Structures are given as structure tokens and as C-alpha cells.
Amino acid sequence: MDYKKAGIILKKDSAKAREVSDELMAWFSRRSIETEIDTITPDMDILVILGGDGTLLHVAEEASQCHVPVVGVNLGNLGFLTEVSVDEKFHALEKILAGSVLIENRMMLKTRLTSEGRPGGWRYALNDVVISKGAIDRLVRICTWVDDEYLNTYKADGLIFSTPTGSTAYNLSAGGPIVHPELAVIMVTPICPFMLESRPVLLPDTVHLNTRLAGPAADVKVIVDGHLAWNMDETDSLELALSEKPLRLICSPQNSYFDILRRKLNWGGTANNS
Numbered sequence: 001m002d003y004k005k006a007g008i009i010l011k012k013d014s015a016k017a018r019e020v021s022d023e024l025m026a027w028f029s030r031r032s033i034e035t036e037i038d039t040i041t042p043d044m045d046i047l048v049i050l051g052g053d054g055t056l057l058h059v060a061e062e063a064s065q066c067h068v069p070v071v072g073v074n075l076g077n078l079g080f081l082t083e084v085s086v087d088e089k090f091h092a093l094e095k096i097l098a099g100s101v102l103i104e105n106r107m108m109l110k111t112r113l114t115s116e117g118r119p120g121g122w123r124y125a126l127n128d129v130v131i132s133k134g135a136i137d138r139l140v141r142i143c144t145w146v147d148d149e150y151l152n153t154y155k156a157d158g159l160i161f162s163t164p165t166g167s168t169a170y171n172l173s174a175g176g177p178i179v180h181p182e183l184a185v186i187m188v189t190p191i192c193p194f195m196l197e198s199r200p201v202l203l204p205d206t207v208h209l210n211t212r213l214a215g216p217a218a219d220v221k222v223i224v225d226g227h228l229a230w231n232m233d234e235t236d237s238l239e240l241a242l243s244e245k246p247l248r249l250i251c252s253p254q255n256s257y258f259d260i261l262r263r264k265l266n267w268g269g270t271a272n273n274s
Contacts, residue, residue, distance in 0.1 A: 011051030083252035127166030134219025141214035
């Protein structure tokens with residue numbers, strides 16, 4: 001592939017990100033590759049994220065819609081999404097430009113809220129879409145349908161719809177399973193359910209989900225990849241399905257998925273001494 005234009009996204013208010021960005025701009029310039037900072041356009045050949053997983057999540061929606069391949073350079077500890085360390089950045093970029101790295105198509109979810117009979121615009125999530133109650137003691141009741149077939153009414157603090165990529169995020173904290181990113185599934189995980197029988201459910205990525213609140217509830221919000229998207233009440237419905245456009249995530253040539261999984265979750269043992 002002939003790389004002509006690169007984008008660089010900086011972690012907000014990070015002096016380190018600015019320093020690394022200057023180094024990358026000089027590196028790309030020596031290779032006659034144009035660079036732009038904190039901008040995403042469809043004509044970019046690569047997008048370099050300088051920060052952590054949160055920085056990458058912040059731009060995943062726009063990057064997926066523009067179909068731009070993304071590589072994450074982590075400025076701290078390696079993340080699940082930002083797999084390349086600062087020290088590895090030039091080595092990784094050389095391999096990327098040489099075409100000797102894997103680009104994974106990470107599934108995205110699309111979701112929209114219908115309020116007063118009018119559907120809103122679609123929002124896109126790499127990790128998860130969360131229905132969350134506010135800081136009140138009362139649980140919320142959430143009715144969910146799968147392809148127009150009734151699934152369950154959850155009585156819980158909320159509900160998480162997660163991709164395999166997001167399985168190691170809020171889903172994992174709520175007791176959901178770790179799912180390999182190559183599996184084509186959507187997870188539905190209740191948050192602190194009232195009944196222990198309310199368990200996480202794995203669904204094929206071909207389904208269309210629809211969710212409503214079963215009765216009045218105060219301060220219920222819909223969170224898309226950690227950012228508030230809408231306030232929700234009992235007259236609204238939330239639709240969710242697989243997005244047509246995945247995020248093109250460039251994998252680190254140095255760190256495998258299981259390497260990062262063991263490191264982030266503090267799993268012990270080695271291949272020779274488990």
C-alpha cells in the first residue's frame with residue numbers, strides 16, 4: 001500500500017502526546033507522508049492514536065465511518081486497544097508501511113433512540129452501549145426483545161450491550177464473559193440484577209435488539225462507549241444492531257491478544273510452568 005496521508009490523534013492535555021506527535025510528524029515527513037493533527041478524513045491511509053484506550057474509543061465512531069485503519073500507541077501501560085508501546089512506535093510503523101501487520105475488522109454496534117415516535121440518528125460503539133440508572137436506590141425494569149421475540153425483563157441497575165472487543169470492559173466488571181474479538185456475537189449483560197437467574201446472554205451479531213423501560217424511572221441514561229448519548233424514559237425505545245462498518249484496527253507486531261490479556265488481567269503462570 002502506498003501511504004500518502006496520516007492522521008495523529010493526541011490524548012487531551014498531554015505534553016507527552018505532543019512530544020511524540022512532533023517525532024512522528026518528522027518521521028512521516030521524511031517518507032513524504034502528509035500528516036494532520038486531531039482530524040479524521042476519509043482520504044487518510046492511517047490514523048495513529050497517542051494515548052490510551054479511552055483516547056481510541058473517543059475517535060472509534062468517526063474512524064470506522066471513514067474506514068481509516070487505526071493503530072494505538074499507548075503512552076502508559078499497554079491497553080487492550082492501544083497495543084503499541086512508545087518505544088516500539090517506529091518499529092511498528094515500519095512494519096505497517098511494509099504491509100507486514102494484521103488489520104482486524106473489529107465489529108461495531110449501532111444504536112438509536114426513538115422518542116415520541118421519532119427515531120434519532122445512529123450512534124456507533126466499539127465497546128458497549130449501556131442503559132444506566134442514576135444515583136437513586138430504586139432498580140429499573142428493562143424489557144428487551146430480540147428480532148421481535150421477547151427475551152426478558154431485567155430488574156437491575158442497568159443493562160450492557162457489548163461487542164467482543166468490549167467484553168473486557170464494563171461487561172467483564174458486571175460478570176460477563178471474555179469473548180475473543182474474532183467471534184461474531186453481541187453480549188447482553190445485566191448490571192447488578194435483582195434476581196441471580198438474570199445471566200449474561202450471547203447472541204449472534206445478525207440480531208436486531210429493541211429495549212424499553214417497563215414503567216416510570218428517573219434519571220436513566222444511554223451511554224455509548226463511555227459518553228452520554230441520550231436520557232431515556234418509559235416512552236422511549238432503544239434499537240441496537242451490528243454496524244455495517246467495522247473499525248479497522250492494526251494489531252501490534254510485538255504483542256498478541258493473549259499476551260495483552262494475561263498482562264492486563266494479571267494472569268499467572270507461563271507456557272512451561274502453569
